[in-house]
Amino acid sequence: MSLARAVGAALVLLPMGALAQPAPRVADYTLTATLDPVRHTVRADGTIRWTNPSTVAVSELWLHQYLNGFAGPRTHFMRTRSGDAWPAHPPHWGRLAVESLRTADGVDLLATAAHDPAVPDDASQLHVALPRAVPPGASITLAVRFTATLPEAVARTGYHGTFHMVAQWFPKVAVLERDGTWSHFPFHANSEFYADFGQYDVRIRYPRGYVVGATGPRVEGPALVGGLLEERHVIEGVHDFAFAAWNRFRRADRTIGRVNVHVLHAPGDERSAARSLDVMAGALPAFERRFGEYPYRVLTIVLPPPGAEAAAGMEYPTLITTGAQWWLPRRVRDVEYVTLHEFGHQYFYGMVASNEHRYPFLDEGFCEYATARVMEDLFGPGGPIVDLPMAGPRFDSWAWEALGSAGIAHPLPLDLGADEYPSWDRYGEHVYSRTAVVLRTLERRVGTRVFAATLRAYVDRARYTHPTPEDFYAVVRERLGAPWEAFVRTAFETPWRYNLAVTEAASARDPGGRWRGRAVIDRDGPFALPVNVVFTDVRGGRRVVRIANDRPVTVVPYEGAAALRSVSVDPEDTIPLELRRLDNARMAQALTAPVLPLIGRVAYWVALALGSVGP
Amino acid sequence: MIRRWLSTGGRAGVVWGVAAIELGLAWLLALAATASLTGTLSRHPQGSIALHAQGGRLLGELIALHAHAWEPTAGLLGVVFLVQAGAWMLLGGMFPVLGATTGVRWHRAAAESLRRAPTLLGLAAIAGLGYALAGFAGYAAAGWATREAAHRLDVRAITALGGTGWLLGGALAWAIGLWHDVARAHALARGRTAMQASGSAALQMVRAPVATVAAGAGYGLVAWTYVAAAAALAGLLDARASRAGVVAALLGAQHLVVLGRVHARMKWFVWLGGRVTAAKARAE
Numbered sequence: 074m075s076l077a078r079a080v081g082a083a084l085v086l087l088p089m090g091a092l093a094q095p096a097p098r099v100a101d102y103t104l105t106a107t108l109d110p111v112r113h114t115v116r117a118d119g120t121i122r123w124t125n126p127s128t129v130a131v132s133e134l135w136l137h138q139y140l141n142g143f144a145g146p147r148t149h150f151m152r153t154r155s156g157d158a159w160p161a162h163p164p165h166w167g168r169l170a171v172e173s174l175r176t177a178d179g180v181d182l183l184a185t186a187a188h189d190p191a192v193p194d195d196a197s198q199l200h201v202a203l204p205r206a207v208p209p210g211a212s213i214t215l216a217v218r219f220t221a222t223l224p225e226a227v228a229r230t231g232y233h234g235t236f237h238m239v240a241q242w243f244p245k246v247a248v249l250e251r252d253g254t255w256s257h258f259p260f261h262a263n264s265e266f267y268a269d270f271g272q273y274d275v276r277i278r279y280p281r282g283y284v285v286g287a288t289g290p291r292v293e294g295p296a297l298v299g300g301l302l303e304e305r306h307v308i309e310g311v312h313d314f315a316f317a318a319w320n321r322f323r324r325a326d327r328t329i330g331r332v333n334v335h336v337l338h339a340p341g342d343e344r345s346a347a348r349s350l351d352v353m354a355g356a357l358p359a360f361e362r363r364f365g366e367y368p369y370r371v372l373t374i375v376l377p378p379p380g381a382e383a384a385a386g387m388e389y390p391t392l393i394t395t396g397a398q399w400w401l402p403r404r405v406r407d408v409e410y411v412t413l414h415e416f417g418h419q420y421f422y423g424m425v426a427s428n429e430h431r432y433p434f435l436d437e438g439f440c441e442y443a444t445a446r447v448m449e450d451l452f453g454p455g456g457p458i459v460d461l462p463m464a465g466p467r468f469d470s471w472a473w474e475a476l477g478s479a480g481i482a483h484p485l486p487l488d489l490g491a492d493e494y495p496s497w498d499r500y501g502e503h504v505y506s507r508t509a510v511v512l513r514t515l516e517r518r519v520g521t522r523v524f525a526a527t528l529r530a531y532v533d534r535a536r537y538t539h540p541t542p543e544d545f546y547a548v549v550r551e552r553l554g555a556p557w558e559a560f561v562r563t564a565f566e567t568p569w570r571y572n573l574a575v576t577e578a579a580s581a582r583d584p585g586g587r588w589r590g591r592a593v594i595d596r597d598g599p600f601a602l603p604v605n606v607v608f609t610d611v612r613g614g615r616r617v618v619r620i621a622n623d624r625p626v627t628v629v630p631y632e633g634a635a636a637l638r639s640v641s642v643d644p645e646d647t648i649p650l651e652l653r654r655l656d657n658a659r660m661a662q663a664l665t666a667p668v669l670p671l672i673g674r675v676a677y678w679v680a681l682a683l684g685s686v687g688p
Numbered sequence: 689m690i691r692r693w694l695s696t697g698g699r700a701g702v703v704w705g706v707a708a709i710e711l712g713l714a715w716l717l718a719l720a721a722t723a724s725l726t727g728t729l730s731r732h733p734q735g736s737i738a739l740h741a742q743g744g745r746l747l748g749e750l751i752a753l754h755a756h757a758w759e760p761t762a763g764l765l766g767v768v769f770l771v772q773a774g775a776w777m778l779l780g781g782m783f784p785v786l787g788a789t790t791g792v793r794w795h796r797a798a799a800e801s802l803r804r805a806p807t808l809l810g811l812a813a814i815a816g817l818g819y820a821l822a823g824f825a826g827y828a829a830a831g832w833a834t835r836e837a838a839h840r841l842d843v844r845a846i847t848a849l850g851g852t853g854w855l856l857g858g859a860l861a862w863a864i865g866l867w868h869d870v871a872r873a874h875a876l877a878r879g880r881t882a883m884q885a886s887g888s889a890a891l892q893m894v895r896a897p898v899a900t901v902a903a904g905a906g907y908g909l910v911a912w913t914y915v916a917a918a919a920a921l922a923g924l925l926d927a928r929a930s931r932a933g934v935v936a937a938l939l940g941a942q943h944l945v946v947l948g949r950v951h952a953r954m955k956w957f958v959w960l961g962g963r964v965t966a967a968k969a970r971a972e
Contacts, residue, residue: 341842379846399843455743463923469743476748609733639733646742654742655749658733667735668726670935672718674922677942679721679765680714681915684949686773688706688783 096310096537099126099269100246104217107278107301108239108318113165113232115242118173118218123246125207126269129253132206137268139241140169141196142260143224143231149195150228154262155496159228159383167224167231171199171244177214180204189259197260199244219244226383228262229394233381240315240389241266248428248539258430263500264491265422265429265436270537272309278302279318286337286373287316288392310368310537311390312426317375325350329357333371339378344399345408349374352409355451356416363446363525364420364532372419374412386411388418404460410448410470417443425535432542433500434487434565438508445470445509446516471513471649477506479652484568487511488542510650511564517647518602519553527552542566563599564650571598573622573642574656580637590631590661592640596622600650604643610635637661696954699786702794703954707947714946717768724757725750780808781876784869787957788877788965800876807875810882811868818864826857866904867893873960878968892963900963907956914948917941 104119125131142150143166154161174182182201189198207213221242224231230240247257248269256267276293277285278301285295289308296303306314317337325336325346334353336346353372361367375394377384385396393415397408417440421427427435448456448470455469481502485494494500516524531540531548538544542565550558563569573596580590592606601623608616612635620627631637641658643651651657696703728750732738738746781801786792801808833849841849871889874880880888893900918941925934 339843341844341846379843398847400847457743459744463920466740466744466747469745472743472745472748475745476752479749480752641733653749653753655728655732655738655746655753660731660733663730664735665726665730667737668722668729669736670939671729671736671739672715672722672726673939674942675722676711676714676718677918677939677946679717680710680943680946681949682765682769683710683714683772684946686769687710687776688779688950688953 100271135247135257147194149259173218238384268312284322315389338376441509442512575659578640788961822860829853
């Protein structure tokens, strides 16, 4: 038996939902949940078994009740929403009501439980005093009963008609860090989530006629229980559980490697479903090559129906929601991009479970980089998102990221907490695009292979842990050296603008007939990264000069047999985090002829427009 | 066949003249609209090819860099567009006069159009109301389809319903445009008032729907075929846009499209003029 076959056989022998390498079991949930699609509620009961992962004994628990962010207009979530990222008033509010919370010996913990008094009008956190301290490594089991009332689809959860995206629906134990500090926080409109690994054993009951997609593999059912269908999902090595249910779901399945991929979609959306499966056929191996094994045996992709777009574009363990217009041409890779991004979160969020509230760039930004990287793997240089030659210029993933980062008017550090960004827009432009271009710059500077190995080392080391930026810096220091650690620290911890520009390019003939001149390269920003400067002359000659780029201004002399035509700095684009690439090249003399086609084309369109109200 | 199609019965000078004026105005506007862009691009070694370079990054940077210029540019274009619409509202009788009669000089046709300005404005007002109605109909139909169908139909049907709503609105707008042309021909060729011309145009479209609608659609289709052909050519040639000859050929083709569109309009009004004159003769 070959090694590959032996490994394959070993993987097949693993029970569904089990992991090839162990993940900690800090918070295990055993729940039975009943969906009432008429009242839009989920009633549930079961147990939470929590093991103290820290080095100190604790006598309290913090639970997140994220759904209470939608309990009314005065919650922390609603107060901190900005712009039109989320609606000011969902048509139907939601809430999570914990009705019973007791220890194994029957002590009622709700009697002394309280919401965080520091956050008025907000019930998204619950503080629970324990009757006795839980020592390090010891466990406590709580019996819980609760009702989740779903809001009209908002901020990744809720219902629309009979479609239900059931997420953040149960009381979730916050993360206790190793030093005994609770990482708890009120649900903020910029923020996503943070929880500990464990096993989820969830029975979902729902009316006949509904189709359910949930975190983890289905190990039992669906079978009729008391007039309802019941199915059981069991998975470990994850830190959340979500499910979608709809009585109009259609389903498309494909086995990719050892992973069963299911797409749940609206009737008529078969084309998007097929595209989702097609892109996953390439993406799964591509992500595994770059970031290691996807250890679960299942992935469910939910395409929310029209009207439920608020539930689209979100990641949960082994379940992602995407969305796209079915009629988009194949070469407009919207569904592919979103699918890759949400699947990328299985690594950066799922397995590499950083604190999304405190360090959102570690999941969203790293995932954004991974998305563009795999877009390039699958669709060629640049990772084209829009590639319609008949309709205009191509638009690439890397250009998208660079433009997003360049659009930042008032830079902030990237390592801020989600709640430290003053608006959703400013959160987004920093956390997603700017992080991605920093990583892309590192890749371009140290080489694709070296950077891939570095990032892989970080992922391997951080798998099933809660890494902080320091963990990434440590890997960079070990693999790439202290200067690159300094680079990423500056890029992530300080606000910066960075630009290189050729601000002068000129030459003149000397009495001896030679052409002499100079190029002036201005550097605006903190990174002293050596770059090439390329001179071209009017006869087609080309000369490359390497500059240290360690000063705000570098003057590079030119001498040649012909007049200087143009100067380019960093034409290889080794610093994608630059704000502008347009000013990286400059003609010695401005020429009108090369821009005439643009004027002519605009004139043509203007003439057509004028003609529409003409004779 | 081609000669027959190209012939406008001695009206070629007007066709060339109007196309030249439209293109001249468009070039002036394009120069103003792209002034800030071309300033940047003329310093770039790739010139306007830079718009296709680096996966759209340079194009995005240009758009962002000159964001301050978009609003005044759009304002300028909007004003010129309104002036053009106003001017052709008053000169809207020129092509109908030229189409209905042979040997009339263009300035006489223009003068006649200006003399009949109240009638033309009346017809334009009726047509404007019709366009607004068509827009609302399209919006309402598409909105209804999206709202009502979401829970009952599949997503393709929802899209089709929404699209059909807009198509119906578009078809209504096109029919109103056609009626407006016919009404102007009746107003100018038969000396009718706005209300009389409206009725005559409606009557003609009812009495000879196939001929009138088919002719209107045919001449319109020809004009749009030119536009589509130029778009296809641009798509095919953009990849080789670094060759000056290719660029010049494309620009030439695009300018011919503008000429072709004016020519098709003149042919349509010549056809309409013939029908209206015949109707006038029958009535007398």
